[in-house]
Amino acid sequence: MSVFPSIRLGSKGHYVRLLQADLNGLALNYNGFALDGYFDQKTSDAVKNFQDRFSLNRDGIVRNSTWKVLVDNVLAVQKLLNQNGYHAGHADGWFGAATTAAVIAFQRAHGIYPSGIVDPRTRQALFNPHDKDHYQDRPTSAALESLNPHVAAMARRFLALTREHHMDVRIYTAFRSWSDEDRLFAQGRWTPGPIVTNARGGDSYHNWGLAFDAAPFENGAMTTDVSKFRLMGQLGKQAGLQWGGDFKSIVDYPHFQDTFGLNTWDLLNGVRPPGE
Numbered sequence: 001m002s003v004f005p006s007i008r009l010g011s012k013g014h015y016v017r018l019l020q021a022d023l024n025g026l027a028l029n030y031n032g033f034a035l036d037g038y039f040d041q042k043t044s045d046a047v048k049n050f051q052d053r054f055s056l057n058r059d060g061i062v063r064n065s066t067w068k069v070l071v072d073n074v075l076a077v078q079k080l081l082n083q084n085g086y087h088a089g090h091a092d093g094w095f096g097a098a099t100t101a102a103v104i105a106f107q108r109a110h111g112i113y114p115s116g117i118v119d120p121r122t123r124q125a126l127f128n129p130h131d132k133d134h135y136q137d138r139p140t141s142a143a144l145e146s147l148n149p150h151v152a153a154m155a156r157r158f159l160a161l162t163r164e165h166h167m168d169v170r171i172y173t174a175f176r177s178w179s180d181e182d183r184l185f186a187q188g189r190w191t192p193g194p195i196v197t198n199a200r201g202g203d204s205y206h207n208w209g210l211a212f213d214a215a216p217f218e219n220g221a222m223t224t225d226v227s228k229f230r231l232m233g234q235l236g237k238q239a240g241l242q243w244g245g246d247f248k249s250i251v252d253y254p255h256f257q258d259t260f261g262l263n264t265w266d267l268l269n270g271v272r273p274p275g276e
């Protein structure tokens with residue numbers, strides 16, 4: 001592990017190929033980089049997203065700290081596949097041909113599209129096979145009741161603050177179904193429109209009742225005034241929420257969340273926030 005070199009934008013060769021195979025296998029190749037051993041901009045973006053997910057320094061440089069978390073995640077997948085009788089080969093942290101074939105066999109056996117990558121549905125089936133919460137079967141809703149109770153309480157506090165500021169703020173999405181999330185992920189990739197998310201179904205906090213989207217309305221219509229969104233964002237933060245306007249990857253003005261320090265892989269792996 002300690003012998004892995006630091007690599008970054010412009011690097012090439014064996015370790016870049018390893019990096020790309022691991023990111024791709026863990027379903028982090030949102031932007032379609034080639035597994036060619038060239039550390040290009042798309043590879044760098046995927047690295048930064050991975051670093052965000054694990055609260056690592058978001059600099060796009062793959063040094064020991066990032067290597068360790070990445071390889072550990074691949075090792076965990078390989079060990080589980082092997083334990084379940086899907087032969088991923090020697091657990092070595094390299095998401096190569098044997099691991100990909102094992103994932104495909106696992107997906108076929110579980111009625112999941114056989115992509116060979118550990119997408120969120122595959123992750124849940126592998127890490128949390130006895131899931132009793134059925135998040136992936138719940139419908140999209142704008143109701144606060146569809147949220148985690150702590151997040152719902154913060155949302156009520158937030159709405160009260162906006163009324164004190166004489167704003168007409170409305171929540172238009174709270175829980176989002178996993179299939180609706182998949183449709184959003186497709187947009188800008190294989191359906192028309194701009195890219196709006198890097199999250200597949202199961203990989204957004206909306207899919208766990210930990211996020212909602214809101215907008216200021218004026219004369220019955222959603223405002224286009226960015227300063228109103230900024231004020232709304234400040235009030236959400238006052239209520240204890242994280243605001244999407246502060247995001248570094250895709251800035252998301254209507255978005256509020258509380259993650260309880262969990263990333264979506266924790267949630268898929270079966271870890272639950274307080275109150276559930």
Ligand SMILES: [Zn+2]
Nearest residue numbers: 211212213255
């Ligand atoms: Zn959102």
